[in-house]
Amino acid sequence: MVKLIEGHVRAFIQVQNGCDHRCTFCIIPYGRGNSRSVPMGAVVDQARKLAESGYREIVLTGVDATSYGGDLPGTPTLGLLAKTLLKQVPDILRLRLSSIDSIEADSHLMDLIADEPRFMPHLHLSLQHGDDMILKRMKRRHSRADALAFIVDVRRLRLETSFGADMIAGFPTETEEMFANAMGLAEEANIAHLHVFPYSPREGTPAARMPQLDRALVKERAARLRTTGLQLHQAHLDSMIGTQQSLLVENNGLAHTENFTLVAVPGLTPRYRAG
Numbered sequence: 001m002v003k004l005i006e007g008h009v010r011a012f013i014q015v016q017n018g019c020d021h022r023c024t025f026c027i028i029p030y031g032r033g034n035s036r037s038v039p040m041g042a043v044v045d046q047a048r049k050l051a052e053s054g055y056r057e058i059v060l061t062g063v064d065a066t067s068y069g070g071d072l073p074g075t076p077t078l079g080l081l082a083k084t085l086l087k088q089v090p091d092i093l094r095l096r097l098s099s100i101d102s103i104e105a106d107s108h109l110m111d112l113i114a115d116e117p118r119f120m121p122h123l124h125l126s127l128q129h130g131d132d133m134i135l136k137r138m139k140r141r142h143s144r145a146d147a148l149a150f151i152v153d154v155r156r157l158r159l160e161t162s163f164g165a166d167m168i169a170g171f172p173t174e175t176e177e178m179f180a181n182a183m184g185l186a187e188e189a190n191i192a193h194l195h196v197f198p199y200s201p202r203e204g205t206p207a208a209r210m211p212q213l214d215r216a217l218v219k220e221r222a223a224r225l226r227t228t229g230l231q232l233h234q235a236h237l238d239s240m241i242g243t244q245q246s247l248l249v250e251n252n253g254l255a256h257t258e259n260f261t262l263v264a265v266p267g268l269t270p271r272y273r274a275g
């Protein structure tokens, strides 16, 4: 039987919850506990059901998605999960990851970036900062150089990959020079989708006990970083002009390119054949 399904395009599957890390600013591990993963078979089954309902794009989400599988028998990785899903559910045309910690990226993930056209060329990175001293005080596991090397590697494998990133402005002890390193990293890495968070102390976390910056300064730095983010986004949009892109149309007259650039497509609605 052939049926047309309208309105369902992208679905999210949470594959992991909790976190084994203890970044000094983050309250999540206190509330959600250590990392727990959904078995691969259950994720694939869910993807299959979504595909049968007409969904064509899946986003795998998790609190610390790149730690996926560490608690499962055989310790599968996020990359292996993504590979298996794409192989076993051919009707899923696009697969994305919500956010990744680049230092935890596994070799299967790099294979997908290099060779799998259904794995979308857009990665959202949990960068948080661009200054090594601040990254250390945040207890992140990557350095500025690690982050840049990962981005260079990915672009070498698939040039059209666009990057998003989360960054915190005004972390305790941040000097103007350290802040400039954060801005500089966003620019050097050419982050097209920058999500900026003004640092806000969370009770009970180590960072809340560090010397705090004046709130007005935190807000001012966040605003400056956001302005840089908007400029980078505009440059990204400009770079797409005149290019040919494959679009998946969503319910509301909008679509996304493979590298997650939003495109207005007034009058078009999703229509997919399933069954």
Ligand code: SF4
Pocket: 019, 020, 021, 022, 023, 026, 027, 028, 029, 063, 064, 126
């Ligand atoms: S910021 Fe992410 S990796 Fe760090 S503790 Fe929070 S959830 Fe875990």
